[in-house]
Amino acid sequence: MCGIAGIFHLETAKPVDPARVARMLEAMPHRGPDGSGVWTAPGVGLGHLRLSIIDIGGGAQPMLTQDESLAVVFNGEIYNFAQVRAELVAKGHMFRTHSDTEVILHGYRQWGEACVERFDGMFAFALFDARAQALWLVRDRLGVKPLHYAQLSDGSLIFGSELKSLIAHPLLRRAPDLTAVEDYMAYGYVPDDACLVAGVKKLGAGETLRLVRGRPMPAPVRYWDVSFAERSRATPQALEEELVALLRAAVRSRMVADVPLGAFLSGGVDSSSVVALMAEASGQAVKTCTIGFDVAALDETAYADRVARRFATDHRTRIVSPDDYGLIDRLAHHFDEPFADASALPTYRVCELAREQVTVALSGDGADEAFAGYRRHRFQLQGERVRGLLPASVRQPLFGTLGRYYPKADWAPRVLRAKSTLLELAGDGGEAYAASVGISPHALRQRLYSAEFKTGLQGHRAEDRYVRAMRDAPARDALDRAQYADIKIWLPGDILTKTDRMSMAVSLEAREPLLDHRLVEFAARLPVNQRIRGNSGKYLLKKSMEAYLPQDILYRTKMGFVTPISAWFRGALAGEASAIAGGSALARTGWFDTAQLARVAADHRSGVSDHGRLLWQLLMLDKALGTMFGLR
Template sequence: MCGVVAIFHHDHLFDIDKNTVEQMNKSQTHRGPDGNGSYIANGIALAHTRLAIIDLEGGEQPLFDQTNTVGITYNGEIYNYKALRNELIALGYKFNTNSDTEVIVNAWLEWHTQCVEKLNGMFAFVLFDKNTKQMFAARDRLGIKPLHWAKTPDNQIVFASEIKALKKHLQIPLNINLKSIEDYMSLGYILEPKSIYLAINKLLPGHYILLDQNSPELFINKAYWDLKDHITSNTKNYNIDDVHAHLSQTVQDRMMADVPLGAFLSGGLDSSAIVAFMSQLSAEPIITSSIGFDLSKYDESFFAEKVSQHFKTKHSTTNVSVNDLSMVDLVVNTFDEPFADNSAIPTLILSKVTREKVKVALSGDGSDELFFGYRNYQMLNFEEKLRSIFVNKLTKPIFTLLAQHYPKLDKAPRFLRAKSTFKALASDPITSFYNAMSLSDKNTLDKLYSYQFKSQLAGYSALNQFKSLAEEVNNLSPVKQVQYIDFKTYLPGDILTKVDRASMACSLEVRVPFLDYKLVEWGLGLNEKLNLKGQQVKKVLANSLKGLLPNFVLERKKMGFTSPLDEWIRQIPQATLEKRILSKPLVSLNIFNINELKATIEAHQARTINNGVLIWALLVLASFLKKEQN
């Protein structure tokens, strides 16, 4: 994997500062420690840091085609590049390397902007065509690889893999986007295409940008692939053998490498399936890594060990105990903006230990979105059944009253914890889903936010963004609507961002077989009822893996990859937490009601309520704002 930097100016006489390009490129060395290069001429800059995976000798970048017409800086892997290479050779194109990079530049020469439709893989790249004077930037369909961009006051369009590189370009203003703060406090991440900065954007998954020096006003930001074209609620007949074969092929495609590779292994269904297919396809034992926690409630390492023994992998487990605040700053430095998913910590640690053994790892990410593996899908499906039976104009006010007055019994037996169910039944399905996904309920955030901040938001909310997305597919069932929302928000904004930044911070490439776009297109056509049956989830996937995976994997309940955050935070003194959170940079923004912040911390430390996730988010935000002032 690699780091991408590019700059475009419509004036071919514009003098791009070489030192700025070098500093931007250097800031992403962790993404590509094996080499670097740059091209600067005629109002154009392309720069690159390389993590050599394929064609170790011949894949240096920026790379130009044989005619020296098209240059590219590229981050990713194109899994069908050999077939495309043969197709292009048949069309008369010649190649100097065996890399997938050179396939992209020749594909551009042949198919222009439609070249991205030919690519199957994970990618973010920027190329420049000297003949047409056009710059073309593209991101893969699901958003596995990142690409950020910004426009400077003197009309430079600047691209980079990470925000830290854009911050090295001193002409990019760094004013905070308050709407992004609302996203972050609601969800723990920032909804794309926004970043924490007003001037810095994220190219959306499945989109490209086209710029042209011959037409200075031209700025095309366009989708070349969209989920809406594939997601349906129709009941699709499926063949279990076809699912099995497709998964096997996607894993085989992602085992393409000229360096050692392995896999993340939690012992759950998804990672175990990846390891099972890899074991079938490899003559050598697979190298696997897992994380264990100091609190057994969160520890899956026992299951990972059992799966490892079953498939005879070369396995290692790293135990994690984090009860200090040093990891907060590490998260901020890694992600460049507030990011509150606490599983970033074990992912960073897992990536580091995995990189000591291999350069490429496969993971099971994307399966839960595709096959309805999250508990939220199961709960919404259950709520919809209850709504159809009990909720009408007469009963809805009753559920509203029950939601308001029924006590929150976190420590009671599950059958007595009905407050969230009453609240869900009093809401529409999308609001219920939002409440399940958010760091804290909307009422808590309303109390936390200052009057000034709410006025500045002018009605903007992450919930309304969810509702807008649901409207795009309002012909679908509520459960399919939230699947669509997850693919548009949580998957690229949280899951894939976490895996990319954490792994690339350690110079490790992570590949995600479940997000092969052809598999995703097929899976989006499945009716949710095929995967959600009673207490079971991911039935289509589980059925396709019978005979491949041992029963203890197929039958165990999903735990989820997270950390024991509530207890870790309670090991930190309340005074220390308040000092970190109520720092001058955070307080000076006038976002929060300070008394409510203190009450949130106090209630958590007193074990009145579990506010660990919210407190963690506040710690990360305070650390980010403090770093901004330094």
């Protein structure tokens, strides 16, 4: 795991100042504490920060072929590099190291751009081809590793693992993109096809971008996508057997490392499954770690302890207070863009705990997206069935009218909070799901925005991204479309961004075996009843792990990391809530109606309404404005 950065002149081979590349690296030292390197040639500069994982002595970067016609900087891991290397050796290639980085160079020389289809892993890399005078940018299939880029006024393109590395370049004009603010206010993160800094782009998951000097900059090319258009016809028993085999292979391939390795263990289905298969494959006790809370309703350590004892892991637990708001500024620094998923705080703490003993940790990320584990997946499936029973001409006025007049009851038990459900049933499936994944509804955002900000959006609406993704999905039914949209938008934008930034903040490599692309492709072909059955999501995954895990681990209610943000804004962060409405950088932008912001803060403090999540969103946006644009 590393950090990369670089400069490529698109028009002419102007000299590149190595000190400028070095400054881009210096902006993100946490991504590579074990070494750094810069290489320049006419018109190009590549920089690398190293967190040593494979071939500690011989994998230094930037790495060049012996004739110096190819150079690469690489962030991530190629798990099948030994097999690809053996194939290349059989074709006559001579290797000087035992690193997966060198496999990229020889793979490109042998197969050209098609080499990426042979790589199984998580990666973002930049390869310079001197003979073609071309720079090739590549990102892994699911978007585990990030890559940002931007064109500058001097005719160059800059790229880097984190936005802050681009900000370090003096020619990058720092201006906010208002549509990204709208996206963030809707979702709580800035999606991969947007950026808070205008002009900066993120290479999409499963995409490559080839830049040839002297030619116009092309659009990225997608080399991989997941399809839900086919259904497996295998028997349930055969599906179970195939799934276990895929899980086993995915976990074992991610246990290859030349440094200490362990796993996060929450005691839920996903991380427990990974630990179970790690224990099966390991000749020694697996190192596991769990974060617990000093509030019983939030604490999962008892479940994690059970799994640890079952598989005799070397287990460590640390109890922390949910009141961990002291991390806010540190989180803002590492995320660069605003990020409102409050589970980032405990994620940082569990990464911090893991890093005390290991350099690599396996996580359970990805199973909810691949196997339909979220409650919203079940609601979408059920809602689409209801929508299918009534024609739109009846459904829209009926449920729309009921929804408009039904009281908004955030304080009530969940089963009585029907307003949103009724409004979603009135609309179509894409609109309904777009609303369910958002955290600030469109109507609320419209009340908060100033007239000038709404004009500046020029009709952009964040929900349209989900609607388009679901409409165009290679899919057969409502569940397929919802999962496809989550894999394309939510997974890289929220889940993988959170894990990457929080693990890298402490120089820890996190690996996601449940996002092996073959596993994701398998899950996408499952019949609906093998994903959701009754009120249980991830049905086949749970069923296949019954031989490994007890029933109360497999079928207990999902908890996840929870932080008491609503209480914070009535206590220690009450002052921050008030400042959002007046005196903050956010208030001074003119984007929001400050009277509305003041009302939100006051109603929350008084207990009239619960606006904890909204206030957290606004606070993190305010922090990002300071980080990215120097607004205080």
